[in-house]
Amino acid sequence: MPLPWLREPLLRALRLERSHALLLHAPQDAGQFDLALTLAQAWLCEHPGQAPCGRCSACRLVHQRSHPDLRIVVPEALRVRFEWLAEDDPLLRASAKPSREIKIEQVRDAIEWTQRSASSTRGRSLVIHPAEALNAHSASALLKTLEEPPGNLRIVMAGSDPQRLLPTLRSRVQRLRVEMPDAKQAKAWLSEQGVAVQTDRALAVCGGSPLATMMLLEAGFDDAALAALPSAVARGDAQGLLGKPVPLVVDLLQRVAHDAMARAAGAGARYFDDASLPAGATLSALAQWQRELLRVAAHDEHPWHAALLVEALVTNGARCWPRTATPARRGGDHSLHSAR
Ligand SMILES: [Zn+2]
Known part of the structure; x- marks a missing residue:
């Protein structure tokens, strides 16, 4: 299940059935990446049209990040932070600092992947996060795919500042704004996570984000x-x-x-x-x-x-x-x- 404050935006996103390229934008740490992943999972789930069931084989493969029709493009620095590296990943041996940008090679690689045929009738889902990490070259490389997605490809990008995107990229995606939960929702979620202390100040310091507040408390x-x-x-x-x-x-x-x-x-x-x-x-x-x-x-x-x-x-x-x-x-x- 998505985070509680993302349920309504998820349903809104699912209703945009005819849109092939979505940009979910929200204040920093509102959970937009989680939402993008959940949306991609819902697109691939064997029980379409609703929040992902979480039980079918497609959902299980998404959870293991091994669904052949799902591609997640994030900067190297995030792969390191999420610990998404295989033991033999070159990033582990590289002496250079992992990039915080989405490189053009990553985009080209993803585009090449989109041109292969999907393994199921549910099509393919491409997740890109954060959209602001696309530099001018990688964003330009993506334009044609955004305009004419091959087959039944759907693209969802997550971000926090649409104004920082190339205007040509911005104009090719449908935007969906996601709000931070209000203080009551945020505190309810924190207490569900076992937080029993006052969190007013922590939430304010984190711009209202319960996810960032959790990290601060930890x-x-x-x-x-x-x-x-x-x-x-x-x-x-x-x-x-x-x-x-x-x-x-x-x-x-x-x-x-x-x-x-x-x-x-x-x-x-x-x-x-x-x-x-x-x-x-x-x-x-x-x-x-x-x-x-x-x-x-x-x-x-x-x-x-x-x-x-x-x-x-x-x-x-x-x-x-x-x-x-x-x-x-x-x-x-x-x-x-x-x-x-
Ligand atoms: Zn499912």
């Missing part, structure tokens, strides 16, 4: 830890962030920076409680810190010295609050280059 960030985070950063105290997954930490610091920026500019905070954000941050220092965080976020690899990296980021963050940070912390040179 990493040990409850509401109390999150409420204490901005002032800890302002003091230059990285203790609560050490040992946590670096991409998650960088993401959290970006949100602290965003809200501090909003507050310094006289606007309201978006992720954290206004009251938990220390006053007195300087805009120019925040802008510099944000650029640094963006740079680090763009590098996906796990640094060998994760603790040093996190400490340097927090120390540099503390410089945005010159009256809050302790002089000892502000003294030394905490250049990121020396930390990595």
